[in-house]
């Protein structure tokens with residue numbers, strides 16, 4: 869085998885590995901659609917909503933954060949925190965995504981495949 873051919877084959881081999889790694893990377897990082905919205909305040913889960921049900925919910929433990937769930941998306945519609953980062957966060961819908969409001973110690977996160985019973989028992993007050 870000439871050196872040129874060898875280099876060509878080696879290059880092709882590297883390309884294939886690169887493509888393989890790229891596909892693997894996409895598979896790992898691809899997020900699943902969430903099914904539930906978990907509301908936690910000060911590190912404690914206080915509410916669990918289905919992402920499929922449209923609701924508006926006021927969280928007012930340390931200040932107001934109005935959570936809106938509509939059309940499979942969850943977002944903070946209104947808040948009276950000084951930075952408004954939670955409002956500017958936008959909409960979340962994928963498992964693992966979350967909205968954080970540091971001043972109010974509020975975390976809204978999306979999860980998927982929670983069995984209803986398990987999720988609600990864990991959150992029951």
Ligand SMILES: [Zn+2]
Pocket residue numbers: 947949950951952953954955968969970971972
């Ligand atoms: Zn906020």
